[in-house]
Amino acid sequence: MQEALLNQGVRSAVRTEQEAAPCSKNAMRSLCIVSGKGGTGKSMISASLAFLLSEQGNTLLFDADLGVANAHILQGIRPTHTIAEVISGSASVANVVTPCYKGLDLLAGGSGVAQLASLNAGELELLAASLRSVEDRYCHMVVDSAAGLSRQTVAFAAASDRVLVVTTPAVTALTDAYAFLKVLLTRRPHCRPRLIINRVVVPEEGLRAAERLIDVTKRFLGVELQCIAQLPDDRAAFIATQEQRPVVRGGSNGPLEQALRELAVTVAKDLNRARPRGFGNSLHKQLIA
Ligand SMILES: Nc1ncnc2c1ncn2[C@@H]1O[C@H](COP(=O)(O)OP(=O)(O)OP(=O)(O)O)[C@@H](O)[C@H]1O
Numbered sequence: 001m002q003e004a005l006l007n008q009g010v011r012s013a014v015r016t017e018q019e020a021a022p023c024s025k026n027a028m029r030s031l032c033i034v035s036g037k038g039g040t041g042k043s044m045i046s047a048s049l050a051f052l053l054s055e056q057g058n059t060l061l062f063d064a065d066l067g068v069a070n071a072h073i074l075q076g077i078r079p080t081h082t083i084a085e086v087i088s089g090s091a092s093v094a095n096v097v098t099p100c101y102k103g104l105d106l107l108a109g110g111s112g113v114a115q116l117a118s119l120n121a122g123e124l125e126l127l128a129a130s131l132r133s134v135e136d137r138y139c140h141m142v143v144d145s146a147a148g149l150s151r152q153t154v155a156f157a158a159a160s161d162r163v164l165v166v167t168t169p170a171v172t173a174l175t176d177a178y179a180f181l182k183v184l185l186t187r188r189p190h191c192r193p194r195l196i197i198n199r200v201v202v203p204e205e206g207l208r209a210a211e212r213l214i215d216v217t218k219r220f221l222g223v224e225l226q227c228i229a230q231l232p233d234d235r236a237a238f239i240a241t242q243e244q245r246p247v248v249r250g251g252s253n254g255p256l257e258q259a260l261r262e263l264a265v266t267v268a269k270d271l272n273r274a275r276p277r278g279f280g281n282s283l284h285k286q287l288i289a
């Protein structure tokens with residue numbers, strides 16, 4: 001039943017190795033989408049940002065919600081290889097990525113593999129080394145995180161060149177976003193995360209939520225958060241999920257699609273300003289710190 005459901009809309013891989021256009025001058029920049037609370041829209045945003053960034057240069061979407069991965073569903077593909085093979089040492093990242101669209105590859109997480117949700121230091125080291133070996137193939141990497149504050153989720157965020165914190169205006173989501181920021185900034189004090197308020201119904205509520213989080217982060221963590229987008233609550237997200245595609249592949253140009261396109265422009269500029277630290281190396285440093 002599940003297989004049949006997922007098969008609807010599944011496409012075959014459309015990119016070949018020959019079509020790949022690796023960045024020659026720029027090293028890969030990494031962008032990690034986090035939230036604290038589950039269900040805030042990390043995967044929805046990651047799917048569209050990865051797709052739009054891939055129009056500018058080869059992009060790797062890393063489904064870091066390991067164990068309950070579903071980023072592949074939002075790209076309409078069914079990977080035959082997953083990160084589980086990298087963690088077990090039987091394959092490298094280069095061998096397990098799945099092409100989604102021209103310029104976009106997915107490093108799929110493994111579904112239903114509980115062990116992947118809590119990797120040990122040795123397994124994370126293996127992953128870091130394997131990721132390092134593919135970085136020259138990509139301009140961008142988008143990390144779609146798991147909810148929560150697990151060691152590996154925080155390490156992925158701390159290793160990334162940019163971190164986007166996603167929350168809804170709900171006080172529970174704001175509280176969990178703050179908790180994530182606290183842990184992240186303790187680990188990497190110079191990190192300057194960007195904020196996205198998602199599922200905004202009333203713009204004033206979105207603004208108030210942003211102000212609230214910006215205020216407490218400044219007062220208690222000493223860091224000025226920058227809110228870079230308010231994304232509307234839009235049924236387009238549900239429809240895109242059902243059709244197994246990124247929202248921005250809808251072509252309706254509705255409010256959410258427009259807001260995501262504006263967000264991608266902002267993010268691309270911001271990423272270009274970031275000093276690429278090398279995700280694999282940074283992850284390695286996180287592990288030995
Ligand atoms: N702007 C939006 N408008 C309407 N629905 C949305 C919006 N953003 C996300 N959703 C819906 O919210 C649900 C959760 O979204 P998504 O899976 O992207 O969240 P997540 O943060 O990745 O969750 P998890 O923590 O479980 O990984 C989905 O059903 C998605 O379609």
Ligand SMILES: [Mg+2]
Pocket residue numbers: 042043044065144145
């Ligand atoms: Mg998700």
